[in-house]
């Protein structure tokens with residue numbers, strides 16, 4: 082592709098429009114280790130490398146756009162979570178963040194459990210050898226077929242999400258001559274996102290059974306009566322991209338209160354509680370996520386304290402991090418196609434992907450960082466918006482970022498922290514071909530999910 086510098090766009094703080102940004106960073110070439118996977122750095126020529134591989138070579142071999150997943154970082158994060166929670170607790174990786182057979186094998190080898198929430202995720206997990214007893218099956222509307230397959234496979238737990246499902250799972254388990262281990266997902270009245278949590282106006286959502294009004298207590302009453310079910314505990318998941326432990330504190334307190342009520346009414350101490358996932362990661366340098374050991378310590382202390390106060394034995398705790406494990410371990414590599422400086426506004430940089438490979442910006446107003454990775458540049462920072470090639474003006478990947486003024490078509494940009502909820506939420510909008518996921522480790526790269534082809538699209542189109 083030809084390289085030509087684009088004409089001047091807005092550059093100085095006094096002419097910048099409103100947006101989600103602070104001042105331009107002192108050095109656009111620095112790859113902040115907070116947001117990039119652990120083996121990313123620049124080589125002596127200024128080209129970014131991951132696991133010792135230059136992004137320019139990776140782009141040549143695998144094309145763009147593509148996700149590059151740092152396997153050693155992924156495994157290190159799995160180990161950090163497993164070690165932080167120790168033998169008395171269980172870590173379930175939330176497969177919805179990103180799942181493939183290679184990932185299932187890594188999880189298995191690193192000793193993690195797996196949370197799945199569809200028949201597709203279940204079959205991926207089983208086909209890659211995850212032992213069924215280490216799988217938790219989630220979802221607010223599991224089909225009878227999905228439930229039957231999960232029970233037949235012998236999954237370690239099904240998380241019940243409604244009164245109908247209590248009966249459905251019990252019935253299916255009984256018809257198969259099984260007693261299925263289950264948890265009940267409750268809505269604790271806390272909704273947490275990023276730095277905030279809301280402890281009111283929360284039951285108005287589709288997941289779980291409300292603690293309020295005694296609904297969860299009634300669900301426990303019903304589940305305990307059914308022969309097909311072995312009720313092992315209570316589950317609560319309060320939100321996503323959470324940095325503040327206050328929401329978990331309220332959630333744990335309310336779940337423990339329910340355990341105490343169950344003990345008082347039924348003489349049963351449920352042995353487990355699951356506090357869900359939702360732990361935040363750094364998408365930009367402004368984010369300050371907690372380390373797994375801090376999270377484990379905080380959750381352990383909260384649950385122990387609440388149980389002591391209620392006179393209960395401390396139950397076995399489990400958690401379900403998805404984003405916090407896979408999110409930081411991948412970046413998406415794009416090639417710049419066109420550049421449009423809009424006077425007094427910002428410069429639009431179009432790349433060869435978009436909302437089909439990262440819907441989070443359009444869906445959640447998510448913030449990302451971006452860097453020029455095929456070279457360094459000392460040119461002036463320009464307020465830019467990185468957009469895709471789809472037929473939507475909301476097709477934005479990075480809303481506000483500073484990129485060098487000499488950015489040109491053909492340059493490679495990388496967006497870090499795209500391991501979670503990007504490939505797993507990818508679509509074929511505009512008949513885009515979903516990008517491959519390439520695992521990199523110790524100087525080697527291998528495709529773990531291949532790029533879609535036009536033949537793949539046409540194969541589904543049977544009209």
Ligand SMILES: Cc1ncc(COP(=O)(O)O)c(C=O)c1O
Nearest residue numbers: 175318358359360401402403404
């Ligand atoms: C029940 C449950 N557990 C775990 C997760 C994983 O959340 P995260 O990837 O933010 O850790 C989710 C996400 O939606 C969830 O619904």
